[in-house]
Amino acid sequence: MRHIISLLMENEAGALSRVSGLFSARGYNIESLTVAPTEDGTLSRMTIVTHGSDAVIEQITKQLDKLIDVVSVMDLSEGEHIERELMLVKTRAEGDAREELKRLTDIFRGRILDVSEHTYTIELTGARVKLDSFIEAIGRDLILETVRTGASGIGRGNRILSL
Amino acid sequence: MEMTGAEITIRCLQEEGVEYLFGYPGGAVLHIYDAIFQQDKVKHILVRHEQAAVHAADGYARSSDKVGVALVTSGPGLTNAVTGIATAYLDSIPMVVISGQVPTFAIGEDAFQEVDAVGITRPCVKHNFLVKDVKDIASTLKKAFYLAKSGRPGPVLVDIPKDVSSHRTEFVYPATVNIRSYHPKGKGDSQQIRQAAQMLLEAKRPMIYAGGGVVLASAASQLTELVQLLGFPCTNTLMGLGGYPANDKQFVGMLGMHGTYEANMAMQHCDVLVAIGARFDDRVIGNVEHFAQIPRKIIHIDIDPSSIAKRVKVDVPIVGDLKLVLDELLTVLRSSRQKPDVTEMANWWKQIEEWRVIGGGLRYKNSSEIIKPQFVIETLHKITGGDAFVTSDVGQHQMWAAQYYKFNHPRRWINSGGLGTMGFGLPAAMGVQLKHPGETVACVTGEGSIQMNIQELSTCKQHRLPIKVLSLNNGYLGMVRQWQEFFHGNRFSESYMDALPDFVKLAEAYGHVGIRIDKPCDVEPAMQEAFARKNDLVFMDFRTDPTENVFPMVPGGKGLSEVVLSEDL
Numbered sequence: 001m002r003h004i005i006s007l008l009m010e011n012e013a014g015a016l017s018r019v020s021g022l023f024s025a026r027g028y029n030i031e032s033l034t035v036a037p038t039e040d041g042t043l044s045r046m047t048i049v050t051h052g053s054d055a056v057i058e059q060i061t062k063q064l065d066k067l068i069d070v071v072s073v074m075d076l077s078e079g080e081h082i083e084r085e086l087m088l089v090k091t092r093a094e095g096d097a098r099e100e101l102k103r104l105t106d107i108f109r110g111r112i113l114d115v116s117e118h119t120y121t122i123e124l125t126g127a128r129v130k131l132d133s134f135i136e137a138i139g140r141d142l143i144l145e146t147v148r149t150g151a152s153g154i155g156r157g158n159r160i161l162s163l
Numbered sequence: 164m165e166m167t168g169a170e171i172t173i174r175c176l177q178e179e180g181v182e183y184l185f186g187y188p189g190g191a192v193l194h195i196y197d198a199i200f201q202q203d204k205v206k207h208i209l210v211r212h213e214q215a216a217v218h219a220a221d222g223y224a225r226s227s228d229k230v231g232v233a234l235v236t237s238g239p240g241l242t243n244a245v246t247g248i249a250t251a252y253l254d255s256i257p258m259v260v261i262s263g264q265v266p267t268f269a270i271g272e273d274a275f276q277e278v279d280a281v282g283i284t285r286p287c288v289k290h291n292f293l294v295k296d297v298k299d300i301a302s303t304l305k306k307a308f309y310l311a312k313s314g315r316p317g318p319v320l321v322d323i324p325k326d327v328s329s330h331r332t333e334f335v336y337p338a339t340v341n342i343r344s345y346h347p348k349g350k351g352d353s354q355q356i357r358q359a360a361q362m363l364l365e366a367k368r369p370m371i372y373a374g375g376g377v378v379l380a381s382a383a384s385q386l387t388e389l390v391q392l393l394g395f396p397c398t399n400t401l402m403g404l405g406g407y408p409a410n411d412k413q414f415v416g417m418l419g420m421h422g423t424y425e426a427n428m429a430m431q432h433c434d435v436l437v438a439i440g441a442r443f444d445d446r447v448i449g450n451v452e453h454f455a456q457i458p459r460k461i462i463h464i465d466i467d468p469s470s471i472a473k474r475v476k477v478d479v480p481i482v483g484d485l486k487l488v489l490d491e492l493l494t495v496l497r498s499s500r501q502k503p504d505v506t507e508m509a510n511w512w513k514q515i516e517e518w519r520v521i522g523g524g525l526r527y528k529n530s531s532e533i534i535k536p537q538f539v540i541e542t543l544h545k546i547t548g549g550d551a552f553v554t555s556d557v558g559q560h561q562m563w564a565a566q567y568y569k570f571n572h573p574r575r576w577i578n579s580g581g582l583g584t585m586g587f588g589l590p591a592a593m594g595v596q597l598k599h600p601g602e603t604v605a606c607v608t609g610e611g612s613i614q615m616n617i618q619e620l621s622t623c624k625q626h627r628l629p630i631k632v633l634s635l636n637n638g639y640l641g642m643v644r645q646w647q648e649f650f651h652g653n654r655f656s657e658s659y660m661d662a663l664p665d666f667v668k669l670a671e672a673y674g675h676v677g678i679r680i681d682k683p684c685d686v687e688p689a690m691q692e693a694f695a696r697k698n699d700l701v702f703m704d705f706r707t708d709p710t711e712n713v714f715p716m717v718p719g720g721k722g723l724s725e726v727v728l729s730e731d732l
Contacts, residue, residue: 009344010344014281014282014285014293017282017285018285021285021286025286055472058472059472062468062469063469065468065469066467066468066469068289068290068310068342068344068345069290069344070344071343072344163343
């Protein structure tokens with residue numbers, strides 16, 4: 001099953017490689033991994049999307065928690081949470097397609113950030129499925145390149161990951 | 164007062180009460196060696212290879228409850244140390260390894276003797292640090308010692324660039340350490356402990372399975388009390404030997420791949436299993452699916468939550484310091500009016516006794532013609548009164564030592580269980596002998612393993628370490644040969660050790676005493692003579708039966724009850 005694991009860690013050199021090294025050393029999957037400092041510059045917040053049985057996910061969270069630099073770990077998928085990912089898509093935009101692409105972008109609540117004679121660069125935010133559907137909707141033929149950040153996640157309401 | 168980073172490093176070791184520093188000098192640690200030269204509190208032991216420095220620090224730590232400390236230079240110094248670090252990591256041994264690094268301004272430029280020490284060791288340390296500022300040396304070393312010793316112990320590497328060790332700053336050693344992301348558990352959950360107690364009291368076929376954690380937590384007396392209070396059978400893992408006295412009738416022997424029949428059968432057929440500081444690894448329970456075929460309740464007590472429910476499902480997990488958890492469990496059990504059911508226990512012990520008979524105990528066919536390796540270990544036990552520190556290398560001799568030397572006390576059996584590092588035994592024995600100067604230290608090895616760190620005979624000479632080396636020389640890499648015989652159609656691919664040196668002459672060349680023993684009748688007299696030489700290292704080259712195999716054996720991937728008892732006994 002797909003899980004979104006969120007963790008707070010010391011914002012120190014090498015901390016990221018401790019996490020990524022753990023995943024490769026123990027053979028765990030990583031679908032995506034995002035990391036950036038928080039409002040407290042000494043801490044980084046990381047979101048990892050992974051797949052595994054309940055037993056594997058339990059091991060992943062325990063092993064992450066065991067890393068000395070990791071302050072706290074939460075499996076967001078265990079409760080209500082929000083998942084968002086940012087995608088930038090550069091498409092061919094010529095002739096009739098220009099109007100159609102603009103319409104689709106509006107429907108998906110995206111924005112066109114850059115327009116050139118032959119291309120659009122579209123920004124879209126949402127859960128993974130929404131971004132996938134957008135790609136399906138405009139069709140792969142038109143796409144020149146895509147950049148996705150990977151998911152960031154946060155718990156709803158009182159589910160807070162802090163020190 | 165301002166001091167150099169190097170002086171601060173050594174002062175920190177003094178503050179931590181470090182007696183011995185095992186190491187090897189080189190360019191990146193020259194400042195630190197200069198600081199060592201100018202003091203006499205921390206004694207430096209010069210080894211002949213960095214791997215041995217780490218194993219020696221490891222042996223020192225295993226035989227005491229202190230942190231072992233090693234010092235190596237950058238580049239090859241560090242890479243040579245990695246096997247030792249990984250050995251300590253797999254067996255959770257508290258250790259601090261200090262490595263030199265090229266100067267900070269040269270890092271990343273492929274400088275002479277530069278490797279990414281923090282990167283290379285990351286997967287085999289509990290934690291590691293690169294110290295980039297002289298002001299951070301003291302606080303980093305304080306953290307390193309704390310991390311190495313607390314919680315689940317393990318090796319911690321501190322990498323110090325050469326310029327950092329030469330810069331100057333005020334020395335302040337922090338009195339306390341606080342790492343906000345690290346809070347090892349002390350006491351266990353009281354409710355879980357009460358639940359475990361109830362489960363134990365209601366058990367019909369209980370089993371106590373204790374591992375290296377008991378030794379590391381210095382909780383052997385608590386374990387013994389628990390086993391005797393309940394009257395349950397107890398088994399130890401390879402790492403846990405000595406955690407429960409082997410001469411006690413409630414001890415059913417070591418379990419696992421080369422464990423006793425009764426220990427493995429009781430493990431397989433029990434209805435309540437309590438695992439204490441053990442981790443259900445593949446050499447212990449064999450095939451996980453086979454193990455799970457018979458339902459049983461499992462109580463798992465461990466300091467490391469990630470050890471729990473890693474390979475088997477657990478009904479009552481208890482995370483905490485084993486000593487504190489067992490103390491609390493004992494209190495609950497003593498205050499309970501309920502006692503284990505006498506009839507059920509009698510039946511269970513009757514069953515175990517039957518398994519003891521079927522298994523026939525540990526046995527081998529002795530010979531008056533050729534030396535049987537098991538006989539050497541039995542004689543060692545007899546000569547040393549079962550009270551020696553025994554280190555071992557890896558292979559058949561390790562298993563025979565584990566089986567036939569009955570350990571009654573913890574920290575006496577020193578072996579590389581997790582990583583299985585050949586070359587561990589002799590350098591580990593150096594650390595043990597330094598920690599216990601008046602005691603008998605025996606290194607059980609083979610002609611294969613000993614050659615992986617034989618250069619340490621020179622270190623032993625320099626530091627006058629009267630270790631007794633017992634080499635079971637069968638001319639083969641015995642365990643490899645055994646597997647080739649069983650599973651590879653007797654094709655002994657590269658397991659024959661041709662062109663062996665004359666070990667007697669070799670020992671003599673290093674300035675020690677060498678004895679070659681060819682006949683069974685000479686085993687005991689030779690050992691008498693060797694152990695009487697209190698001040699000499701004696702190398703005993705026992706020519707043993709090359710066809711002897713280790714039994715019982717649970718073949719790899721098989722279940723605990725699918726054991727092969729012997730060839731022809």
